[in-house]
Amino acid sequence: MxxxxxxxxxxxxxxxxxxxxxxxxxxxxxxxxxxxxxxxxxxxxxxxxxxxxxxxxxxxxxxxxxxxxxxxxxxxxxxxxxxxxxxxxxxxxxxxxxxxxxxxxxxxxxxxxxxxxxxxxxxxxxxxxxxxRSGKIPSVNQQIVVYVFARVVLALARLAVKPADAAAGVAGGLPFVSRPDVSARISHYAWPVFAAASWGAVMHLFRYHPEELQSSLRSSMTYIYQQSDSWDGLRNFIWHNK
Structure with a gap:
């Protein structure tokens, strides 16, 4: 073998x-x-x-x-x-x-x-x-921090009205507003109010203080809401912006 x-x-x-x-x-x-x-x-x-x-x-x-x-x-x-x-x-x-x-x-x-x-x-x-060189806050960093901040505020808002669950050992949010009945009512109406207030504020700022808005947001809003106000013919009304 x-x-x-x-x-x-x-x-x-x-x-x-x-x-x-x-x-x-x-x-x-x-x-x-x-x-x-x-x-x-x-x-x-x-x-x-x-x-x-x-x-x-x-x-x-x-x-x-x-x-x-x-x-x-x-x-x-x-x-x-x-x-x-x-x-x-x-x-x-x-x-x-x-x-x-x-x-x-x-x-x-x-x-x-x-x-x-x-x-x-x-x-x-x-x-x-x-x-x-510029001494300014980099725009990319602003966008990241603002993104995170917005999510933190939303999470804290939800936490504030979160009802307690003694059986699960979950503590409630703030006094009164975390009561189940009050929490349900706030949760139902909070988002429409928040959305309306956010858009109302940003449109007002864009109209009177556009320089304070983030450059990318300002650019897109200029394109949509400002440059749409002017044209001199069919070419730059439908096919081209300017």
């Missing part, structure tokens, strides 16, 4: 891949590797979200040559991706440090305010600064 053929020796590339997988799957390195993964995810998400938005807004509403517009799209995409990646790294890193320094639950356990502190540090470091 012939002796069995031994399996081929793994190549250097396969050995390196196996070693890398052992490190990645080792729980000892999980928290540190999560920081690297967060940076990757932040950059990818930022690019995916910003690129189509910048492409549409710049090419539809911004003047300039093709190369100038392409440069604006690239810069906005890069800035958004970099900022989300930087914030993810700082946030995860601060959470890691706080967790391993020890908190109310002791070293290795997350404290009740670790995420708040990490968010404060990341928000200040990444989104709290101004442009080095």
């Amino acid at each position: 012939s002796s069995p053929i031994p399996p081929p020796e793994p190549t250097a590339l396969e050995s390196a891949k196996a070693a890398l997988e052992r490190i990645i799957l080792d729980p000892t390195y999980h928290d540190l590797l999560a920081i690297v993964k967060a940076a990757r995810n932040g950059a990818v998400y930022g690019a995916k979200v910003r690129f189509p938005h910048a492409l549409v807004m710049v090419f539809l509403f911004r003047p300039g040559t093709f190369s100038e517009k392409a440069s604006l799209v690239f810069r906005a995409t890069r800035t958004h991706a970099q900022n989300l990646a930087r914030f993810a790294v700082i946030y995860k890193l601060v959470c890691y440090v706080l967790k391993h320094l020890g908190s109310r639950g002791g070293p290795g356990k997350e404290g009740p305010y670790d995420t708040l502190l990490a968010g404060l540090v990341g928000g200040y470091a990444v989104f709290g600064g101004r442009g080095k």
Whole structure:
């Protein structure tokens, strides 16, 4: 009988891949590797979200040559991706440090305010600064912070009127307004009032203080509500804006 053929020796590339997988799957390195993964995810998400938005807004509403517009799209995409990646790294890193320094639950356990502190540090470091040359707040950063702020306000508004559920151990929101009957009534009417107030305010600001609105919002509103007031023939009434 012939002796069995031994399996081929793994190549250097396969050995390196196996070693890398052992490190990645080792729980000892999980928290540190999560920081690297967060940076990757932040950059990818930022690019995916910003690129189509910048492409549409710049090419539809911004003047300039093709190369100038392409440069604006690239810069906005890069800035958004970099900022989300930087914030993810700082946030995860601060959470890691706080967790391993020890908190109310002791070293290795997350404290009740670790995420708040990490968010404060990341928000200040990444989104709290101004442009080095212009001294102005970057428009991309304004858009991200305003987006987050709007979601925070909506969440806090919902939390304020959230009824208590003793059986589930869920605390209610603010006194009186979180009573089930009052909460249901506020929830029913709050959104129409909020939507009406928001649009009324932004249209008033656009009419009398347009310079205070964000540039992308101002550009789109100029296109829709201001440039629609003028034309000199069928060509720029239907087929072209100007």
